[in-house]
Amino acid sequence: MTAGHGGIDDPVVGGPARHIPVLLAEVLEALAPKPGEVIVDGTFGAGGYTRAILDAGADVIAIDRDPAAIATARGLAEGYDGRLAPVEGRFGDLQRIVETQAEAAGGRVDGIVLDVGVSSMQLDEAERGFSFQKDGPLDMRMSGAGPSAADVVNRLKVGDLLRVIGILGEEKQAGRVARAIEARRLEQPFTRTLDLAGVIGKVVGRGPKDKIDPATRSFQGLRIFVNDELGELARALVAAERVLKPGGRLVIVSFHSLEDRIVKRFLRDRSSPPSGSRHLPDMAPATQTFVARNRAVGATDAEAERNPRARSAKLRAGIRTAEPARQDADELGFAGLPSLADLPDTGV
Known part of the structure; x- marks a missing residue:
């Protein structure tokens, strides 16, 4: 866990802050780790949460798709006498991982923490291709596997590219950005981050009061799409x-x-009280599988001042009830988006 999970309202995305766990005190209060418990840190990053959980006496299953993060976790594990189990993988595969790692406990754990987004290590290292403030290969893959951001901007159909940038990047000028990318890639494919950022910047522009770089939203959309971040989150929940x-x-x-x-x-949805319908007597009411905290928790002014990347952070938490897990397959993602699996061979 590092400081590098910035939102689009954060003017320093890609800046120098590193290895500062966001909302650490609040996370520990909600997670309440105890000796003898098993906690899953689904986004190990630089290990800030994991260290604190281990120091509280609980064992940790640490998941990360980034091989560099897992290398760090393996080094950390040497000092905790077998209480830390690093696993290279996606937190969307959390059920399979837990059933394997916590087999002695029946594949069940006492707590799960997820810090969703890109880490500062990834943002700050130009060769990872996440940052529009440093030149590097247009990559953005957290795991290093699968199609890269360059593959997406050079090959995705312009209508699909518009949806990626507009829906996932929340960029109001997504149509103009997508068309500018299409026009430029016909002349020369994109391979570098600053090259793409420059094309986007000319389209979006930057007013005197703008707090963020004009490429911020487009890069966010591409990064989320390349790593299927929202799909991973939905599967993890x-x-x-x-x-x-x-x-x-x-x-x-x-x-x-x-x-x-x-x-x-x-x-x-999961914390709503069960409710049936007299008009649908054969339908079983949905069970209440969680008791949720009433409100999201944000960073204090002091933490936001100390770590600007915490400004947009929100913590939400719930406690599992004894009710069986829902069997319905809820659609938690966003409709109308293309799939990486359908990425065409050519960009038009």
Whole structure:
């Protein structure tokens, strides 16, 4: 866990802050780790949450798709006498990972924490291709596998590119940006971050009162799409419902409205009291699988001053009830988006 999970309202995305756990005190309060418990840190990053959980006496299953983060976790594990189990993988596969790692406990755990977004290590290292403030290869893959951001901007159909930038990046000028990308890639493919940022900047422009770089929203949309971040989050939430013990705590820290919308919807739905309908007597009422905290928690002024990347952070949490997990397959993502699996061979 690092400081590098910035939202689109954060003017220093890609800046120098590193390795500062966001909302650490609030996370520990909601997670309440205890000796003898098993906690999943689904987004290990630089290990800020994991260290604090281990120091509180609980064991940790640490998941990260970034091989560099897992290398850090393995080094950290050497000092904790077998209480830290690093796993390279996606937190969307949380159920499978927990069932394997916590087999002795019946594939159930006492707590799960997810810090959703890109880490400062990834933002600050130009070769990872996340930042529009440093030149590097147009990559953006957290795991290093699968199609890169360059593949997306050079090959995705312009209508699909518009949806990625408009829906996931929340860019109001997504149509103009997509058409500018299409026109330029016909002449020369995109390979570098600053090259793409320059094309976007000419289209979007920057007013005197703008707090963020004109490429911010487009880069956000591409990064979320390349890594299927919202799909991963939705799958992780459903998996958490299945692997948490009764009384288990689920804690999610998100950094922009798209992530928070999914988390809020999930906890609101799962914590609503059961209700049936006299008009539909054969339908079983939905069960209340979580007790949710009433309000999201944000960073204090002092933390936001100390770590600007915490400004947009929101923490939401819930406690698992004894009710069985829902069997319905809720659609928590966003409709109308293309799939990486359908990426065409050519960009037109």
